[in-house]
Amino acid sequence: MSDLPKHSVSVTGVVVRPDGRVLMIQRADDGRWVPPGGVLELDEAPEAGVVREVLEETGIEVKPERLVGVYKNMALGVVSLAFRCHPVAGGPRESDEAVAVEWLTIEEATAAAPEARAVRILDAFRSDGPFVRIHDGTTLLLEQTVPH
Template sequence: MPSELPLHSVSVTGVVVRRDGRVLAIKRADDGRWVPPGGVLELDESPEAGVVREVYEETGVRVEPEGLTGVYKNMERGVVTLAFRCRVVEGAGRATEEAAEVAWLTVDEARARMVEARAVRVLDAVRADGPFVRVHDGVRVR
């Protein structure tokens, strides 16, 4: 008997922080918004493996997750995202099918270019007092 409860989607976000403090960001090919790389977690993969895969698919950068920095729920869409701070293993970044542009932004540039619901993931990842649990509507943090 199928469940009557609504289902959640689980996604991962990689906040990739370079040695100079800049963070990896993509300009999405589908909607033109600047975001940290990430995407939907596959059923057969761990969150850490998923963030490594998603960052590589979207940017060509190989990363190693350093730790969970936040859990974010889009209350409008039922998407729960696990954000990980990551370090670069290899690669500088390149445009892909999903990323029209790839850039290494300062934290202030990320805050200015990204909607609040995405920028907060970057801001949380560079703090030492997380992980954080936050809810948002896709744009604004509540």
């Protein structure tokens, strides 16, 4: 059994307000600006996980709308399911994982985020997904524009 590959599954919430602004956090561990998210619990549905993670990191309760894509960090074996969400309650606040929480324009959000995270934001504004993409944690390794 120890020869089996080990993967971690996480969720990302691309939270979009009616005015088009995107919820972003500045991570406490590496200072990067990214959409909120984290590791899915073993007994948790993906949609419930994204609601929990966004609330824990930002103080904002969300409702998932649709799956944006599946993104695999090839270096770490982490598969992230990204969901476009909209806010339903709460207000932005910092947390142990987020030293800053801001509503940014799509241009500001994608400029601030590493390419592997920025593409999730861009994909959330497209209607021809969901997408499957691979990356090394920062940069896309294979650009796939065909939805799956």
